[in-house]
Amino acid sequence: MAALQQLNSQDTNPRSSTPFNVLCVDDEGNVLSALKRLLRKEKYQVFTANNGYEGLDVLANNNIDIVVSDMRMPEMSGAQFLKSVASDYPDIVRILLTGYSDMEATIAAVNDGQITRYLTKPWNNDELLHAIRQGKDKLVLERENTRLFTIIEQQNSELSSLNAGLEIKVEERTRQITSALNKLHSAHKLIKGNLNATIHSFYNLISLDPNLGGDDTLKISKLCHLMAINRFTDKKTIKDTQLAGLLCQLGLIGLPDKILTHPVNELNLDDRGLYQESAERAYTALSPAIPLKDVATIIRHQFAGYSLTQTAGSQENSHSLCSDILAVCRDYIYATTGRLQRSRMSSQGAIEYLTSHAGKIYNPSLVYLLPKFVELTEHETLSKSERLIAACDLQPGMELSRNVYNSNSILLLPEGHIFSSDSLRRLTKFLSEDNSPAEIFVFS
Numbered sequence: 294m295a296a297l298q299q300l301n302s303q304d305t306n307p308r309s310s311t312p313f314n315v316l317c318v319d320d321e322g323n324v325l326s327a328l329k330r331l332l333r334k335e336k337y338q339v340f341t342a343n344n345g346y347e348g349l350d351v352l353a354n355n356n357i358d359i360v361v362s363d364m365r366m367p368e369m370s371g372a373q374f375l376k377s378v379a380s381d382y383p384d385i386v387r388i389l390l391t392g393y394s395d396m397e398a399t400i401a402a403v404n405d406g407q408i409t410r411y412l413t414k415p416w417n418n419d420e421l422l423h424a425i426r427q428g429k430d431k432l433v434l435e436r437e438n439t440r441l442f443t444i445i446e447q448q449n450s451e452l453s454s455l456n457a458g459l460e461i462k463v464e465e466r467t468r469q470i471t472s473a474l475n476k477l478h479s480a481h482k483l484i485k486g487n488l489n490a491t492i493h494s495f496y497n498l499i500s501l502d503p504n505l506g507g508d509d510t511l512k513i514s515k516l517c518h519l520m521a522i523n524r525f526t527d528k529k530t531i532k533d534t535q536l537a538g539l540l541c542q543l544g545l546i547g548l549p550d551k552i553l554t555h556p557v558n559e560l561n562l563d564d565r566g567l568y569q570e571s572a573e574r575a576y577t578a579l580s581p582a583i584p585l586k587d588v589a590t591i592i593r594h595q596f597a598g599y600s601l602t603q604t605a606g607s608q609e610n611s612h613s614l615c616s617d618i619l620a621v622c623r624d625y626i627y628a629t630t631g632r633l634q635r636s637r638m639s640s641q642g643a644i645e646y647l648t649s650h651a652g653k654i655y656n657p658s659l660v661y662l663l664p665k666f667v668e669l670t671e672h673e674t675l676s677k678s679e680r681l682i683a684a685c686d687l688q689p690g691m692e693l694s695r696n697v698y699n700s701n702s703i704l705l706l707p708e709g710h711i712f713s714s715d716s717l718r719r720l721t722k723f724l725s726e727d728n729s730p731a732e733i734f735v736f737s
Contacts, residue, residue, distance in 0.1 A: 312338040313429050314356060318348040318374060319363040319390070328361065331418055332425070345369030349377060357385055359428050361421075363414075364391035364399065372399075379407045384435070386428030388421075390414050400498055400546070407581055410490060424490075445470060491582055492536060499542050504553035509626055512672050514538035516622040519666040520659060524614060529587075534615045537591035541623055543578055544571030544592070557627060558634045569596040591615040595623065599656045617656035621647060621663060624655070629674045635681055636734060637694070640667055642678035677736045684724050684733060689714050695734040699727050 315337045317328040325341045332339045340355060342348035344366055351357065360378055364371035375387050389411040391399050399411055409431075410424045448466065500507035517538035521531040545553060548571060552564050560568055572593050579589035594616040627633035628643035638646060644663055651657040679694035689712050697706045697720070706720060724731055 312336050313358045313432075314338045314340060315359045315361065315425065316340045316342065316348060316351055316355075316357045317361045318342045318345065318366070318371070320344055320366045321363075324363065331422070335422060335425075337425075345371075345374035345377070348374055352378065352382060352385075357382070358432055359386040359388065359425055361388045361390065361425070364389060375408055384432070386425075386432060388412065388424055388428065390416060403494065403498070411494065441470070491585070492539070495540050495543055495578075498546055499540070502546055502553075504550060505542050505545060509630060509632065510539050510542055512626045512670065513541060513619075513622050515670055516625065516666060517618055519669055520618045520622065520662065521615070523662060523666070524618070524659075525611075530611060530615065533587045533591060534618055536585070536588045537595075537615065537619050538622060540575065540579070540588065541592050541595060541619060542571075542575075544573065544575030556634045557632060572596055587612065591619060595619045598654050599652065614656070617659055621655050621659045625663060625667070626672075629672070636679045637675055638678045639676060640672075640674040642737075643674075675736075679734045680737050682733050682735050684721055684731070687712060687717055687720070687733065687735070689717060691735045693734065694736050695732075697731055697733055699723070699731065705731070 315332055317325055317332070317339060318341075319325050319328070320343055322343075325343075329339045329341060340351050340357065342351050345362075346369060348360070348362070352360075360375070362371045362374055366374070371389055371391070375389060378385055378387055387408045389399065389408045390413075391411055392414050403411070409428055412421055412424060448470070496507060496510070499505050499510055514535050515538075518531065518535040521534035525531050525534075545568075548567060552560065552568055555564070557565075557568060572595050576589045576593035579585050579592070582589075590612050594613065597613075597616060599617055599620075624633055625643050625647060628638045628646055629640060631637040633646075644660070644667070647655050647660045647663065651660040675694065677694075682691075691712045693706055693708055693710045693712075696704055696708050699705055705723065706716070710716070712720075
């Protein structure tokens with residue numbers, strides 16, 4: 294049996310005895326020299342190119358395993374180069390070196406070039422070597438996986454032609470292969486578990502967007518974690534729900550400013566549709582990260598609504614409940630920060646708002662538990678809800694919840710000011726002379 298002989302041969306992986314080939318692409322000679330010295334110490338076979346076009350020539354004529362590319366290069370950027378590599382050589386591990394000022398291009402590389410990892414310049418040698426070793430380990434496991442499955446297919450074909458007297462040998466060989474696959478599966482789980490770098494990269498993209506920032510998602514994530522602990526015993530489900538809260542805004546990156554800067558409940562029908570489609574965008578962005586599949590599914594259904602999630606099949610019930618948790622936590626935080634509607638709500642006001650929509654938009658059992666977990670988050674919120682009011686409706690005794698500015702951004706009255714008849718008269722006179730509307734928020 295040729296397949297069984299191949300499985301038992303000493304040289305189970307021919308590439309394991311040869312050095313891995315690493316291509317370094319950078320338009321600075323000193324950078325290439327530094328990379329070459331570093332990698333040759335680790336016994337890698339190093340190829341170099343001064344730009345993307347030279348890099349593509351090297352790839353066409355050599356068996357390259359790993360590519361380390363600079364972002365900012367003339368003629369062809371690192372993002373463009375890695376996109377070509379991803380298209381023509383999808384099995385090659387792609388690592389990007391970039392500066393902090395190149396985040397827009399880095400986002401393009403993440404999306405189009407499907408990079409495995411990105412590191413900032415100047416890089417840390419240990420961190421770079423660790424990223425390359427991870428890429429090498431991934432390639433070794435994938436090649437071993439392909440080799441084993443090829444052998445299995447050949448063996449099954451041969452076993453089908455054997456008579457009943459070979460059943461004992463078949464069972465023995467099956468046990469050997471099952472053991473090998475189990476070991477391979479365990480090794481894959483170790484690599485898949487090391488997702489911190491990927492998760493941090495996605496979170497950084499959210500934080501770098503001036504219309505998003507990371508504060509809201511951190512609050513949502515913490516509240517999701519507390520509620521998931523109450524509803525689940527499975528550690529993975531709890532972790533997935535927490536990560537869904539952290540990355541729930543990923544699909545909003547790239548949407549028009551008019552959507553991101555406008556309160557959700559005040560969006561028109563078309564813009565509300567684009568806003569909710571962001572869940573599908575996030576699902577697509579997370580799809581290459583297989584270990585984050587369940588996280589992506591939770592985010593994908595965050596706008597489904599409680600009444601709709603109840604129609605899901607039994608296999609999706611866990612995901613549906615996680616999505617319900619995300620919806621409750623997301624809109625509670627949005628309500629208290631002014632992203633849900635223009636006026637911020639107090640903690641109690643936000644809970645009352647969610648309660649009024651329980652059973653239609655939000656899971657009633659989760660809304661009922663919300664006050665208990667809100668106390669544990671220690672998030673700062675307004676003591677009372679605020680409302681937007683026209684200057685003509687102001688009355689003495691009302692208290693400002695935000696500063697009031699004129700059209701030239703000059704402070705007229707500070708947050709916390711309590712209107713008197715005199716201050717009310719002076720503000721009304723100034724606004725009429727300024728001939729420019731001012732947003733005035735007061736505590737309800």
